[in-house]
Amino acid sequence: MSADTPHVLVVDDEADLRELLVITLGRMKLKATAAESLGAAKSKLESERYDLCLTDMNLGDGTGLELLQHISLHCPEMPTAVITAYGNMETATEAMKLGAYDFISKPVALDRLRQLIEDGLGISNSEEPHEEEDNLIGNGPAMQDLKSQVRKLARSQAPIYISGESGSGKERIARMIHALGPRREKPFVAVNCGAIPSELMESEFFGHRKGAFTGAVEDRKGLFREADGGTLFLDEVADLPLHMQVKLLRAIQEKSVRPVGEAREFQVNLRILCATHKDLASEMTVGRFRQDLFYRLNVIEAHVPPLRERKEDIPALVDHILLRLSNAWETSPPKISGPALKALCNYPFPGNVRELENTLERAMTLCDGMVIETENLHLHATSLATGTVNSDADNSTLPERDAAQPLEEFLQDIEREEILKALDATHWNRTAAAKKLGMTFRSLRYRLKKLELDRDDGSE
Template sequence: MTAETPHVLVVDDEADLRELLVITLGRMKLKATAAENLASAKEKLSSGNFDLCLTDMNLGDGTGMELLQFISRHCPDMPAAVITAYGNMETATEAMKFGAYDFISKPVALDRLRQLIEDGLGISGTEEHSDEEDNLIGDAPAMKALKAQVRKLARSQAPIYISGESGSGKERIARLIHSLGPRRERPFVAVNCGAIPSELMESEFFGHRKGAFTGAVEDRKGLFREADGGTLFLDEVADLPLHMQVKLLRAIQEKSVRPVGEAKEFQVNLRILCATHKDLSREMSEGRFRQDLFYRLNVIEAHVPPLRERQEDIPSLVDHILTRLSRAWDITVPTVSTAAMKSLCHYAFPGNVRELENTLERALTLCDGVVIDKEHLRLQETSPVAAPPSGPWNETSQQVERPPQLPLEEFLQEIEKTEILKALDATHWNRTAAAKKLGMTFRSLRYRLKKLELDRDDEGNE
């Protein structure tokens, strides 16, 4: 072994398991040092340089939690993983909150152990910067805190719950966590849970065999196996029906899936990130979301602030978005008038960054290509009220007044168009799911899309 050979510290009070771990590491061409208790582990960490620590939870003179706390204070850049008793998910979850990047259950499966070690050493070599970071615009205090949290979360393999309002950029945060972590060379698979019909969910998530049901004309791997080795991002996870929540929980705990119509299970190694604009705690308390799944997914929470809480970031976001759009359209980047920028900075943006992007895309279409003025923005003059009005409105709806110069019919069409676009954006332009979200039939939505000239020729979803 050379000086560059990764060095792993193994901490376990059981001599047999300690020896097994050291032998396995040796076969992986890694240098291993063993410690039999907490005191010995602290001494070795203080006097040597290690790239990874693998520790049991019971150490005779202390616990793995105490060692994790020591590591976070004295060796914050070194990844650590824990060995737990079989089925003890509470301990594993707690260890991740204390800084462990992952865990393995007894009896230790050697293939799982090798994967755990490879993941940890990948964390040791994680680069400090990713191109995705350049797309996370903002220097407001809330954004600076989020960026710092994301860098820490990227080192872990713990499930992350990303909370935030619709349009605030939750998927962008998920992609950044993935791109900064050891799985960055593996797939990132994103799925909107609210856009999948209930009867097709099991097949979409876990796959199916050819002929398993009507329409299954070929084998399908499913999202879990497509994301194997990488990250699976479950957007709008609160929209999962209860029966699917049970199956999802089992797949996460067992790290295996069984395709529909298949007799055997397939092992999967992936990281789960999830997000929703709903309050998962409230969904759980009201019986719409399983408590055990909530605690399994919500090991660590990352909150994405709404745009109205970081309005000082709007000018830099405007510059970034206009530069990106102009490059895509092959035009010169227009300037934004002082009045237009002032309007943008004082608008509440209930649709957050997504609404800002839509507003600027519309303004870029309406302006002369040189200057974007206030009238090109077409922002509503009134801010959203604190509480939604009574009636069939969603949480992002707002009370607006009709501009005196705008005919009533055009005003109503603008409202209809806005709500339809919100539903389509939320479902990634799955028109069946959007119609359900809007409380109308697919045929009715299709008619309105044609009427409002929103029908996309390249749309393949129904």
């Protein structure tokens, strides 16, 4: 074998299993070294560099967990997977919390073992910087900590629970974890669990056979099989009904799914990431979320800080968002005045980055010229929508938001109403309406398209 051949350390106190692992690695054209105990493994790690480690949990003179702790201190860049007793999820979960990227249960299935090894070597080859790391805007302490955590989590195959308020960027974090990891060439499939009708959930997640039920006019693979080899991101996982939580837990543990109306199961190899703005621990306490599923999904938690806890990042976010919007509108990015930027930095942003994006998009639409002023931000309207009223502003003409209505929809309703008023007043002359609203014709045309108000009647 060449000097570039990946080198794998196999640690197990059972001679038969050690031999099986070494033979399998040899057939994969990999170099393998075996160690029969914890002490022997530590000795070999001191004298040789390895690209991957496979360890059993029982090592005679110690445990696989002790070896993981040693590896995390002395060679943290080396991916490690553990071999556990069948059904011992507690040990597997503890191993992943200590840094194992994945686990395999006895009796060892050779196809699953090969996939485990390929995943681990993929981690070894994904250490170079990736452009996806630049997508997290901000260099404050909170974001530096989060970026560092994301890089570490990308190396693991452990399920990740991403917590954070609505609009804070949980899906972006999930996409970064996927893009920085060994599965980045495979699919990333995101699903909002709260948006799927309860009666269709099993079919959406696991697929169905043609004719399995009324309306099943063709075979469907389902989300799990669509994400096979890659990552499945379950957003708003707390909204899953209890009966679906049971099925989801089984699919995760067995790494297989059975489509509705199908007699056989299909193996799947994917990573599960989940998120919710709710407190999963509280949902579990009151009985709305299963305890066993909670512990299976919440192996490692990544918390996305709200925007109000990283206000030092707001200027950089403003520049990034304005540049992105101007590129979409095919215009030059506007400037933002000092007082307007100060107002943004002092605002609590209950809707987080999503609210900041909506605020700036509205300000670009309403500003006169190429400078966004404080009055263009309409922060008093946003404050009213979230229950924080600016006493210096006249809010008497603003509608009240239904508590169940999302903030983004409420703000779009206000914008839609103002644009329709201007269009009605100008008999749908869009050039005149744009002037009345204090925006460019191009900006109005963009807003009409986004709000689905555009109509091809030839008027200008």
